[in-house]
Amino acid sequence: MNGDLIIEQRKAVPVFICGIQLFCDSFSVSDTKVIAERATVSGGNAVTNIHPKCSRVVLKGRTFNETTPMEPVCVLKGFMDNSQTFNFFYRGISCKNCRVAAFTVEDSGRNYLDFSLTLAVEEFESVGG
16 A cells, blocks of 8 residues: 555445434434523623533435335334434444434435435444454
8 A cells, every 4th residue: 555545435334223224325413512601790701601512413315115115104104203212323333312403314216215314313322442
């Protein structure tokens, strides 16, 4: 190897979430913290509280179900409505205590559905070697 970076395109990563097999082309994580501040008598700022929020994971890709093609819509809506938690694995990490925060499913006339799924994730754990 001559030290040049070679970026190869990989296949979509299969992931099982809420009993649905999703083929993920994209996985992104964002994390935020709420920091409460108050003005001090001297005109400065004082931090009064720091509260971590759940991480947000956004998965984008495709799903396919030949017998009941629109089933993912009903399943994801059910998980969103009842706030049931679940775990899933993605490329060597376990995402734990996840909740469906938002989703979009698009039927573009192909034999699969495009999706975007936003999850609130409480914990990540490395399960790789």
